[in-house]
Amino acid sequence: MTIHILNCASMSPWFPRWRTGTPCILIDTDQGLVLVDTGLGLHDYESPSPMVRFFKLDFGIKNDPENSAICQLRNLGHAPQEVRHIVMTHLHFDHAGGLSDFPHAQVHAHKRELDAVLHPRHWIELAYDPADFKHGPNWVLYDQVTDQWLGLDAIRMPFTPEMFLVPLFGHTRGHCGVAVRDGDGWLFQCADALPTNVQFDLTPDWLNRLVLGPHVPRLRAWASAHPEVRLLAGHMWQSFFETGSSLQPVVPT
Ligand SMILES: [Zn+2]
Numbered sequence: 672m673t674i675h676i677l678n679c680a681s682m683s684p685w686f687p688r689w690r691t692g693t694p695c696i697l698i699d700t701d702q703g704l705v706l707v708d709t710g711l712g713l714h715d716y717e718s719p720s721p722m723v724r725f726f727k728l729d730f731g732i733k734n735d736p737e738n739s740a741i742c743q744l745r746n747l748g749h750a751p752q753e754v755r756h757i758v759m760t761h762l763h764f765d766h767a768g769g770l771s772d773f774p775h776a777q778v779h780a781h782k783r784e785l786d787a788v789l790h791p792r793h794w795i796e797l798a799y800d801p802a803d804f805k806h807g808p809n810w811v812l813y814d815q816v817t818d819q820w821l822g823l824d825a826i827r828m829p830f831t832p833e834m835f836l837v838p839l840f841g842h843t844r845g846h847c848g849v850a851v852r853d854g855d856g857w858l859f860q861c862a863d864a865l866p867t868n869v870q871f872d873l874t875p876d877w878l879n880r881l882v883l884g885p886h887v888p889r890l891r892a893w894a895s896a897h898p899e900v901r902l903l904a905g906h907m908w909q910s911f912f913e914t915g916s917s918l919q920p921v922v923p924t
Contacts, residue, residue, distance in 0.1 A: 678907075694860065705758060717899065723768070764798055867908065
């Protein structure tokens with residue numbers, strides 16, 4: 672079993688020294704390749720919607736289509752059709768932009784998240800880009816907790832190695848973490864429920880709650896009790912990718 676952590680959207684938001692990447696996880700499973708989140712897609716580089724154009728300026732998104740999951744997959748020697756399933760933490764443009772590059776894949780997400788796309792009612796739901804869904808994704812939707820995973824409510828996914836969707840609602844209405852069995856331990860992509868590089872004290876509590884949702888304090892306590900779990904956030908310092916995906920927090924210099 673192979674797990675690759677790819678950076679599928681490079682950004683320098685707010686300060687040039689904040690150089691971040693957007694981790695997407697590529698997993699070789701019994702059901703073919705599974706991608707967790709897609710990052711930006713080719714259409715975000717070649718014909719971005721006005722909303723994505725705005726965010727590309729605001730977040731300093733690097734205009735490099737080679738960052739897209741489909742280009743990186745080809746560089747790893749895979750055909751796009753080998754990605755049979757995509758599991759989404761949430762459907763913001765910087766996580767879902769590549770969906771249309773894999774139109775044949777089944778797209779697994781929490782039902783509440785697609786509801787938020789179809790019926791937005793909150794400011795943070797402005798970051799959904801209709802262009803990401805106009806090809807008509809083949810949705811597989813979940814809304815019932817089926818398991819407890821290390822004490823957290825979880826939804827078992829139909830793959831080996833074991834994978835769980837872990838509801839972490841707050842950043843968006845149906846935002847979930849994704850846990851993947853990795854040898855004797857686990858990789859847990861908490862996405863935008865955690866601040867950059869899982870640095871729990873990077874941003875003040877009020878800002879975390881406003882932008883990331885309510886889970887930072889409880890995930891901090893939970894993580895200290897589970898050293899067998901490697902945590903990922905939805906945005907990691909680029910040094911994380913450049914140093915062979917070492918999961919130690921690295922403060923930018
Ligand atoms: Zn987000």
